[in-house]
Amino acid sequence: MIEDLDHSNIYSTDLVNCLPNGKIQTVNSFKYPTREIKTELGIDFKYHYLRHTYGTFMAEMNTPQHLLCNQMGHGNIHVTQRYYIAVSKSGIDVLKKNLNNL
Known part of the structure; x- marks a missing residue:
């Protein structure tokens, strides 16, 4: 269970994309793997x-x-x-x- 900004409860089953621990994915949780992949492949992205x-x-x-x-x-x-x-x-x-x- 996650507490939303308006203090209502959000369950991981309500999320389209959540982390394995059920938490909300942030922008940075998407950016980190992207950075790793672009560095490894040497692409401008x-x-x-x-x-x-x-x-x-x-x-x-x-x-x-x-x-x-x-x-x-x-x-x-x-x-x-x-x-x-x-x-x-x-x-x-x-x-x-x-x-x-x-």
């Missing part, structure tokens, strides 16, 4: 790349902008639109189509 990949995939799957904004933790939907909506493949295809129709 930044954990933040996964965030951009997630945002791009969700945008390409036509996730409503307000939901994507919430998922990405953006305080302003314009940030979401700037980084994910316009640069997705489907967004670029729409731009090309609209430009050709001018």
